[in-house]
Amino acid sequence: MELQSSRFESLGAAFYTRLGPQPLADPYWVGCSPAAVADLGLPAAWPHSAAHLAQASGNALAPGASPLASVYSGHQFGVWAGQLGDGRALLLGERAGPEALWEVQLKGSGLTPYSRMGDGRAVLRSSIREFLCSEAMHALGVPSTRALCITGSPTAVRRERIETAAVVTRLAPSFIRFGHFEHFSRRGLHAELRALTEFVIAHHYPDCAAWPQPAQRTAALLAAVTRRTAELLAQWQALGFCHGVMNTDNMSILGLTIDYGPFQFMDGFDPQHICNHSDDGGRYAWAQQPRIALWNLYCLAQALLPLLDDLEQARAALQPFESHFAGALQQRLNAKLGLSELRPDDAQLSDDLLRLLADERADFTWFWRCLSDGVADYAHSARVADLGPARAQLQQSDAFDAWARRWRERLRSEAAHTPEQARALMRRSNPRLVLRNHLAQAAIEAAEQRQFEPLQRLQAALAQPYDDLPDCDDLAAAAPDWAAQIVLSCSS
Incomplete structure (x- = not known):
């Protein structure tokens, strides 16, 4: 992967420290995003090269790379934390893809002057979570940094327990932060x-x-x-x-x-x-x-x-x-409800439904998708039973039925918008599949045993979150009870 020096580098030495990545022992491929490969204009076979594995692990520099760690500060949990910076990330440079210019960054590539008490490394667990969610958010249409690939290593890293190291190759038009x-x-x-402000305006807000x-x-x-x-x-x-x-x-x-x-x-x-x-x-x-x-x-x-x-x-x-x-x-809640117009009373309609969902801790993703599947039949028949899977999640059936009648009247008031069109809008707005914690956890546990098929299967499904993919019912199902026991912290 050929790179060029990043435009950020032109801001000068006050903004960063030049240094190279620290080598990762015995690296191996964990995962790669075909979508990100294409966005960078790389060949599909890019993740099948030993030279590229070395570059993605920090063991060799890509041609044209000019690595640096950026300095910044910030408020953490509402308290001024002073100087921070890229404590485990290096900006390698930029690459022009077919449609955009991307900064390319290694995360987990070793100590930098901004590591503070950290070790500069990332662990496989957190790297898989970032890799999967970056690409899942992109597929959902949410603005996000991207993830090209993950490489792993048997190198031991201590977090709450001893884990193994990994490096994520991240992409973004810019990694500049508040x-x-x-x-x-x-x-x-x-x-x-002033130089930073004018730089951001010139390159990102013309x-x-x-x-x-x-x-x-x-x-x-x-x-x-x-x-x-x-x-x-x-x-x-x-x-x-x-x-x-x-x-x-x-x-x-x-x-x-x-x-x-x-x-x-x-x-x-x-x-x-x-x-x-x-x-x-x-x-x-x-x-x-x-x-x-x-x-x-x-x-x-x-x-x-x-x-x-x-x-x-x-x-x-x-x-x-x-x-x-x-x-x-x-506007997004209306789309989730199949409504193509915005009207003054719509906020009350959506707020009342959210209160019902909150009262009973209904599964958020599953409920909305079930509602999408039943809307056309219900709009035609007025039988709340046609909303069966969605309705079954709520014990307050009378309250839901009363809300559903209001919703049906609101749907029918859009004369130019058929029930079938409402269903299509809802299915484009309510994903069947998101990266739930238990799905990520299962992929992580398999990957820790060097079994990458679960990760690859989940990754492929997350790339089409709104589609009814065959043989993916288990990935799209409501979360099991044990998922509530998964604990995440700032080291996750």
């Missing part, structure tokens, strides 16, 4: 802060460059990031996705889902669900995620204040978040 801006602002390095004054361009950037972040959070919420560690250093300036750690697609729906065992106070519970995203945007705005005219300019850029998020979420 924390990059915080780092230079907090240190009073305003020239570097529409913001139309403003003549630097403060106007900065405010336009903050407003654009606000919109992208609001849209991302609407997608997370509509899928029942919990990130788990929404620190400012884990927030992408491009509105991407980044840094998959203790994430989870909820099984039983609980708005206060906490997927991260390290999150004692529930700061990053599912229902809190939009509020935390706005809090993080305020941190970004604070960092950008030296480049703005005044505080009011920052406030104006952030002000649309709540309305933009609410509108984007309602």
Whole structure:
């Protein structure tokens, strides 16, 4: 894989440290994403080369690679943590694919000056989770960093227990985070802060460059990031996705889902669900995620204040978040309900259903998919029995039946939208398959024994999350009871 120096490198030595990856003993292939291979313009046979295995493991540099570790800072669990940085990742360079320019990064490639108390390594368990979820989110249509491949090694790494090492090759248009801006602002390095801001505008938000004054361009950037972040959070919420560690250093300036750690697609729906065992106070519970995203945007705005005219300019850029998020979420909830138009009472309809689901901890993904399958028959017949699999998940059948009658009337009010069209919309909006914790766990346990078929089967299914794939009923089924016992933490 031939690379070129990253544009990020042009920002100068204050932004990174040059160093190479640390070799990984006895590496072996664990998995590779055919979609990511194609997006990079690589041949399909790329993961069948010993030379490429060495490059993906950090044992050799790809032609043109110029590796570096980036410095940034951030707030962790709401507390200023000071300098952070790429403690176990190296940006190798960039590669132009058929449709986009990608930064290529190794995660788990050894110690860097920013490792703090870490060892610079990643373990197979967490690497598989990131690899699978990055590509699953992409298939779901959610903006995300990507994962090209994983390589493993028998090298021992200590987390809560002794595990084995792995390296993920990650891709993104940029890995710049809110924390990059915080780092230079907090240190009073305003020239570097301005250079970073203008760099992001030039390469990733060109529409913001139309403003003549630097403060106007900065405010336009903050407003654009606000919109992208609001849209991302609407997608997370509509899928029942919990990130788990929404620190400012884990927030992408491009509105991407980044840094998959203790994430989870909820099984039983609980708005206060906490997927991260390290999150004692529930700061990053599912229902809190939009509020935390706005809090993080305020941190970004604070960092950008030296480049703005005044505080009011920052406030104006952030002000649309709540309305933009609410509108984007309602649009997605309407699609999940088969509704093609937005009307004033729709929020009440969807909120009432979510309350019913929360009261009974109904399986979030399974319920919505079952509702999709029954909508056409129900819309024609008015028999709630036609919603049987969805209705069976709720003990409050009378309450659900009353809600379903309201929903049917709302569906029938869209004269230009047939029940069959509503079903098609719902099936495009309610995935049959998401990366549930127990599915990831089964793939991990097999991979730890060098058995990769379960991972490959799951990966292939996750690439088509909205389709009724044959022989995948076990992957699409509601979670088993034991799944609730899986514990995830910041080391996951």
